[in-house]
Amino acid sequence: xxxxxxxxxxxxxxxxxxxxxxxxxxxxxxxxxxxxxxxxxxxxxxxxxxxxxxxxxxxxxxxxxxxxxxxxxxxxxxxxxxxxxxxxxxxxxxxxxxxxxxxxxxxxxxxxxxxxxxxxxxxxxxxxxxxxxxxxxxxxxxxxxxxxxxxxxxxxxxxxxxxxxxxxxxxxxxxxxxxxxxxxxxxxxxxxxxxxxxxxxxxxxxxxxxxxxxxxxxxxxxxxxxxxxxxxxxxxxxxxxxxxxxxxxxxxxxxxxxxxxxxxxxxxxxxxxxxxxxxxxxxxxxxxxxxxxxxxxxxxxxxxxxxxxxxxxxxxxxxxxxxxxxxxxxxxxxxxxxxxxxxxxxxxxxxxxxxxxxxxxxxxxxxxxxxxxxxxxxxxxxxxxxxxxxxxxxxxxxxxxxxxxxxxxxxxxxxxxxxxxxxxxxxxx
Amino acid sequence: xxxxxxxxxxxxxxxxxxxxxxxxxxxxxxxxxxxxxxxxxxxxxxxxxxxxxxxxxxxxxxxxxxxxxxxxxxxxxxxxxxxxxxxxxxxxxxxxxxxxxxxxxxxxxxxxxxxxxxxxxxxxxxxxxxxxxxxxxxxxxxxxxxxxxxxxxxxxxxxxxxxxxxxxxxxxxxxxxxxxxxxxxxxxxxxxxxxxxxxxxxxxxxxxxxxxxxxxxxxxxxxxxxxxxxxxxxxxxxxxxxxxxxxxxxxxxxxxxxxxxxxxxxxxxxxxxxxxxxxxxxxxxxxxxxxxxxxxxxxxxxxxxxxxxxxxxxxxxxxxxxxxxxxxxxxxxxxxxxxxxxxxxxxxxxxxxxxxxxxxxxxxxxxxxxxxxxxxxxxxxxxxxxxxxxxxxxxxxxxxxxxxxxxxxx
Numbered sequence: 001x002x003x004x005x006x007x008x009x010x011x012x013x014x015x016x017x018x019x020x021x022x023x024x025x026x027x028x029x030x031x032x033x034x035x036x037x038x039x040x041x042x043x044x045x046x047x048x049x050x051x052x053x054x055x056x057x058x059x060x061x062x063x064x065x066x067x068x069x070x071x072x073x074x075x076x077x078x079x080x081x082x083x084x085x086x087x088x089x090x091x092x093x094x095x096x097x098x099x100x101x102x103x104x105x106x107x108x109x110x111x112x113x114x115x116x117x118x119x120x121x122x123x124x125x126x127x128x129x130x131x132x133x134x135x136x137x138x139x140x141x142x143x144x145x146x147x148x149x150x151x152x153x154x155x156x157x158x159x160x161x162x163x164x165x166x167x168x169x170x171x172x173x174x175x176x177x178x179x180x181x182x183x184x185x186x187x188x189x190x191x192x193x194x195x196x197x198x199x200x201x202x203x204x205x206x207x208x209x210x211x212x213x214x215x216x217x218x219x220x221x222x223x224x225x226x227x228x229x230x231x232x233x234x235x236x237x238x239x240x241x242x243x244x245x246x247x248x249x250x251x252x253x254x255x256x257x258x259x260x261x262x263x264x265x266x267x268x269x270x271x272x273x274x275x276x277x278x279x280x281x282x283x284x285x286x287x288x289x290x291x292x293x294x295x296x297x298x299x300x301x302x303x304x305x306x307x308x309x310x311x312x313x314x315x316x317x318x319x320x321x322x323x324x325x326x327x328x329x330x331x332x333x334x335x336x337x338x339x340x341x342x343x344x345x346x347x348x349x350x351x352x353x354x355x356x357x358x359x360x361x362x363x364x365x366x367x368x369x370x371x372x373x374x375x376x377x378x379x380x381x382x383x384x385x386x387x388x389x390x391x392x393x394x395x396x397x398x399x400x401x402x403x404x405x406x407x408x409x410x411x412x413x414x415x416x417x418x419x420x421x422x423x424x425x426x427x428x429x
Numbered sequence: 430x431x432x433x434x435x436x437x438x439x440x441x442x443x444x445x446x447x448x449x450x451x452x453x454x455x456x457x458x459x460x461x462x463x464x465x466x467x468x469x470x471x472x473x474x475x476x477x478x479x480x481x482x483x484x485x486x487x488x489x490x491x492x493x494x495x496x497x498x499x500x501x502x503x504x505x506x507x508x509x510x511x512x513x514x515x516x517x518x519x520x521x522x523x524x525x526x527x528x529x530x531x532x533x534x535x536x537x538x539x540x541x542x543x544x545x546x547x548x549x550x551x552x553x554x555x556x557x558x559x560x561x562x563x564x565x566x567x568x569x570x571x572x573x574x575x576x577x578x579x580x581x582x583x584x585x586x587x588x589x590x591x592x593x594x595x596x597x598x599x600x601x602x603x604x605x606x607x608x609x610x611x612x613x614x615x616x617x618x619x620x621x622x623x624x625x626x627x628x629x630x631x632x633x634x635x636x637x638x639x640x641x642x643x644x645x646x647x648x649x650x651x652x653x654x655x656x657x658x659x660x661x662x663x664x665x666x667x668x669x670x671x672x673x674x675x676x677x678x679x680x681x682x683x684x685x686x687x688x689x690x691x692x693x694x695x696x697x698x699x700x701x702x703x704x705x706x707x708x709x710x711x712x713x714x715x716x717x718x719x720x721x722x723x724x725x726x727x728x729x730x731x732x733x734x735x736x737x738x739x740x741x742x743x744x745x746x747x748x749x750x751x752x753x754x755x756x757x758x759x760x761x762x763x764x765x766x767x768x769x770x771x772x773x774x775x776x777x778x779x780x781x782x783x784x785x786x787x788x789x790x791x792x793x794x795x796x797x798x799x800x801x802x803x804x805x806x807x808x809x810x811x812x813x814x815x816x817x818x819x820x821x822x823x824x825x826x827x828x829x830x831x832x833x834x835x836x837x838x839x
Contacts, residue, residue, distance in 0.1 A: 006634060008489040008533055012525035014500050017453075041451075043430070044779040083710065086700035091765065093772030095699075112776050139709075142738065143716045149668035153564050210783075257554070257562045288503075289494045301550025304558050324558050356499050363501025366520050370454045371784030 016359050022392045023369045025379055028217070030225030036206040036217075037379050041372035047116060047210040048373060049109040051123075051224065052384055054232065055198035056103040057173040058315060061234065062190065063182040068140060069195045070100035073107065075136040077129045082136055085122060094119045096126070102174050103314045104384055107199075113211050116219045124223030127199045132191040144183045155252050156324065159259035159425040162250055166421045167265055167318050169241030174316055202229025205383060209376035240316060243421065250425040258330040258426025262337055263320040266414055269312045269385050275398030277310065277414055280407045282357050284308050284344055284415065285321055287364075289356060291340050292321065300336070302329045312385060319414065330428035341420075344411040348404035361399045365392075431788055431804050434625050435796070438633060440641040441613025445792045445801055446628040447620040449785060455521040455621030456785035459531050460793040462616075463609035464511040465586045466649055466727065473581075474588020477508040478552050478597055479605055483515065485544030487534040500526035508586045511726045512797055518786050521622040525631060531617075532635035535610060540603055552594050556587050564667045568837060571663050576675050576730055576833045580652040611642025618793035620785040652677065652728045659833040662743075669716070670737045670838030672746045674754075676826050678731040681724055681798055687810045688822040689722065693731060694770035695762050695819070696720040696753070701769065704733065704753055714741050714749050726798075731826060743836040754827045762819045774811045 026038040060066045074096050075082040089096055094111035096119070107127070111119050151157035161177040168175025176182075201224040208216065242265065267274055278286075285292035285308030292306045306323035325333045349357075369375045382391050436444040468475050483506065484493050497504050502519025504527075517527040560566040569585045577583040588594055617636060619628045655677055679685040697704045697720025704718045718735035733754075737746045782788045782804065795803035 006638065008529065008536075011490070011496055011499075012523075012529050014526065015520075015522040016501060017520060017522070041783065044783070046776065046779045046783075048780075083701065083706055090699045090701045090773060091769045093769070093774070093776035095776075110776065110780065112772075112779060115772075139713070139716070146669050146716055146736065146739075150564055153668065155562070210780075255562055256557050287498065289498050297551055298547060301547045302554070304551055304555040324554075324562070326554060326557065356495055359501045360498035360503070363498075363503065363519055366453050366501065367503065367518050370452050370518075373780075373783045 014359075016362060017366065020362055020365045020396050022378065022389070023375050025375065030206075030221055032202045032225050032228045034202060034204050034206060034225055036208060036220065037376070037383060038208045038212050039372040039375040039379065040212050041209065042211045045113040045211050047109075047111055047113045047208070047212065047216060048376070049220070050207040050376070050380065051107045051204045052104045052207070052380070053107070053199050053203055054103075055105040055194070056101045058103050058238075059198060059232070060173055061194070062185070063176050064178060064186055065190060065194055066105065067100045068137070068186050069132070069191050069198075070098045070105045071140055072132050072136055072191065073098050073126055073130050073195060073199065076131045076133040077125045078131055079125065079129075080122075082133070085126075088122060089119060092118050096123060113213065113216065116216060120219040120223040124201065127201050127224070130192070130195045130199070132188045132195065134188050137186060137188055137191070141183050141186065144178075145180055148178060148180060148183070153254075155255050155257065155259040155425040158250055158252070159261050159423050162248055162425065163261040163263050163320065163421065163423045166243040166248060166423060167263060168316060169239075169243075172238055172240055174313060197230075197232055200227070200229040201225070202227055203232070207376050207380045209372040238315070246420070247422045248424070249428075250423070252426050255426040256327060257324045258327050258424055258428045260323050260325060260330065260334060260337070261320055261423040262334070262420045263318055263423070264420045266310060266317050266319040268317040269387060269391070273410060273414070274310075275395050276402045276406055277410050278395070279357060279361065279399060279402040280344065280410045280415065281308055281310055281319070282361055283349055283353065283407060284340060284411075287357070287360055289360070291344070292337065295340060296323065296325075296333055296336055300329070300332075302326060302333045314386070327427045328429045330424065330426065334422065334424070338417040341411070341415050341417040344415060345408055347408075349407050351404070354404060354407075358399055362396070365396060365399070431782055431792065433792055433801060435801055436629055436632075438612065438637055440637065440639055441611075442632075442636050442639070443616045443796060444629060444632045445616065445618040445796060446625045447788050447792060448623065448625055449620060449788070450622045452622050452785055453520060454518060454785055455524040455527070455619065455623055456789040457517045457524065457527040457531060458618040458786070458789040458793045459515045459535070460616040460618070460797055461513045461610055462614050462797055463513055464509050465584060466510050466581045467609065467647065468581055468584075470581070470583075470589075471593070472597070472601065473584045473590075473593050474552070474586070475593070475597065475601070475605060476513055477586045477588065478548065478594055479602065480506050480508045480513050481548040481552055482540075482544060482602060483534055483538065485541065485548065486539045487530075488537045488539050490530050490533050491539065493530055493534065496526060496530055502527060510582055510586060514790065514793070516786060516790060524619075524621065524623060525635070528631055528635040532639060535612065535615065535636070536639045538606055538610075540599055540606075542599060545597065545599055545602060549594055549597060553591055556591055556594065560587055565665075565671070565837070568671070571661065571837070572673060572675060572833075572835055575659050575661050575835060576677070577652055579650050580727060581649060582652070582725060582727065607642060608645040612636060612639045613641045614644065616793045616796050618789040618796070620789040620792070649727065655831050655833075658830050661835045663835065663837045665838055667838050670743065670836065672735050672737060672743060672750065673835040673837070674733045674747070674750055675833045675835075676731040676831055678722060678729045678826060680727045680729055682726070685822055685825065688814045688818040689731060689826060690724075691767070691770045691774070691811065691814055692762070692819060692822050692826070693720040693722050694773060695766050696757065697733060698770070698773065703757065704735070704750070707753055708735065708749050712749060713738055714746050747834060747836070758823045758827055762816060762823070764816065767814070767816055767819060771811055771814070775808060778808050
């Protein structure tokens with residue numbers, strides 16, 4: 001066989017897109033004013049419906065309530081037990097799942113389009129008439145207690161909860177660490193009250209993806225769009241108290257690894273610096289080729305992985321570097337982390353590295369919008385963070401235009417090693 | 430429905446292409462038909478260690494990740510007991526970068542002591558993080574070594590012990606590469622906004638000159654039929670005790686696979702499943718219980734696993750599982766139950782191929798099983814299962830002398 005050998009020494013020419021667009025989406029409003037965002041794809045007859053509600057931790061009158069209500073929402077109505085609901089939904093191969101977050105919670109319906117008329121009335125019933133059965137609460141409590149016990153043995157879990165408390169304060173909805181008493185104190189009456197108020201269909205924001213037809217919208221009108229909501233009562237003013245101490249060590253004698261978190265409160269997506277700061281964060285630890293990963297994993301072999309990220313919440317965002325390392329190299333790893341942060345503020349990023357980061361980030365934005373299931377998540381994240389659709393374009397522009405000296409400046413301002421909380425859980429030697 | 434075309438290059442590389450002009454990206458998936466089942470008992474964890482080394486650079490592209498990131502792409506890889514899979518996702522305009530990188534490392538990976546050193550450490554930390562430092566981290570080590578006496582499925586992909594990884598030598602690494610990482614043992618699958626003709630032309634351009642290899646003769650020792658029940662108690666200081674019952678089942682291409690898989694759904698997939706309703710909700714013996722299959726190429730595992738509720742003994746929980754299985758054997762599975770699990774599979778499969786990467790990977794996996802068209806026809810296999818097939822599967826699987834039982838905890 002003779003094959004012409006090709007020149008492999010030079011990389012193929014690259015074309016980096018000048019613009020990245022979010023792709024096709026539609027918007028409409030249900031009869032009761034509920035906003036609906038749609039990203040279609042009709043190759044298969046599957047539909048994803050996500051209903052978001054203002055029912056996250058931020059709105060809780062008491063700890064754990066948000067999670068408990070969210071989990072029990074699908075576990076019974078006045079008419080049906082959890083078994084009957086599961087039977088009816090699963091028979092059609094569909095699923096109705098819930099997820100709780102700091103600010104909002106989601107009810108996610110996944111079904112073949114042809115079965116939505118069987119599924120959506122049940123969802124409507126859950127929203128308006130969830131019964132929060134006591135036996136379901138008991139099961140939930142049992143499971144949460146078990147989970148807590150397991151989690152407390154895990155350095156990763158303990159480091160995270162210690163960090164949240166250190167950043168926001170242990171009384172703050174974003175900061176409190178769940179304990180057994182909070183789980184035991186849950187009661188079905190408060191849960192029913194919370195669900196009646198926070199899961200009114202009229203409070204929903206709806207995201208649709210997959211094969212969306214007129215019939216889908218009609219089903220939605222019937223189950224979600226027919227009643228207007230009463231406004232939510234109760235003030236939600238919370239004061240934030242970060243921990244005094246800068247270094248926190250939680251010993252764990254059994255552990256062969258230590259979990260490290262280097263974290264600080266930071267700006268949210270609505271701040272003009274957020275988009276360029278995101279670029280700086282990517283250089284530091286936001287992708288596989290990042291400085292932290294190159295240094296601490298690829299060069300030193302201290303860890304399986306290390307990342308930095310900015311987590312946005314409505315009422316308080318934070319920056320965190322997150323890794324698990326061998327106990328014996330824990331101190332060395334922390335020192336390297338600080339050195340990388342310092343370096344970012346002191347020395348301008350060279351153009352080659354910045355080009356890699358830019359291209360990687362633009363590619364990420366393109367990938368994030370591939371397929372309607374992915375695209376709708378980008379849309380949901382923007383809408384639920386209270387942003388307009390120009391945010392996506394601003395992000396693209398920031399990625400294209402951020403300059404080395406700007407990264408230096410932002411690193412100095414927001415990623416200063418002397419202003420971080422340092423949380424270590426494990427057995428550092 | 431995924432439309433695709435299949436080609437074979439002269440060197441034996443299988444090429445699959447799915448055109449999808451609805452996207453600006455391309456997914457490039459390279460599957461090597463080698464996994465932990467191809468390892469020997471004294472050098473376990475090798476296929477997975479090798480996966481890490483594949484990112485250590487090749488002769489013309491010393492830095493795989495940077496080149497791909499420069500092209501706006503991302504990549505990752507995973508190793509299972511049966512296969513090793515690498516994938517790249519990037520703007521379709523830059524697809525050649527992925528093909529250049531993947532073909533260069535298939536042609537000549539740049540082996541070095543330095544890269545081996547670093548990746549040995551990284552994998553050792555991965556071993557510690559996931560299998561030692563975590564409660565229940567060694568469950569699959571313990572379970573596999575009981576369920577399999579002979580087949581290399583006896584060990585998980587991370588390997589039997591840290592020392593096998595610590596002792597890996599550069600010469601082992603090279604011989605592994607030239608045995609298994611040849612084009613005739615690989616599948617290249619492409620999905621994205623590119624024409625089939627163009628994709629094939631580029632595949633030929635970048636992969637066509639890689640010499641074929643000689644397939645190693647190693648024959649995987651198959652697991653003999655089990656002749657007696659097995660039992661193991663693992664003492665572990667964990668907060669929640671676990672019960673496992675495991676049976677041997679058909680491999681992915683076995684005639685009984687589809688019915689057996691549906692049977693696991695009847696028992697333990699979803700809140701209306703039998704084990705969930707009876708043992709968790711009604712009797713409250715478990716706080717979590719499920720049934721699932723390993724989906725392996727060779728003799729697989731049909732697993733029932735449950736977390737015991739506080740104060741419930743292992744024996745009590747275990748006996749309750751056995752009662753449910755016997756009940757299923759004696760009364761059979763009802764029509765509505767069968768329809769439920771078929772509907773669940775239908776929804777699942779319909780939602781499985783919604784982006785370029787899922788399509789490229791789905792095609793490659795199906796081709797590894799022998800027929801890429803399974804991505805479109807698998808649903809028919811499930812639909813064709815009858816109540817009689819289900820009964821036959823239940824009576825074949827759940828025989829007392831075929832069970833491996835493990836109690837894990839205090």
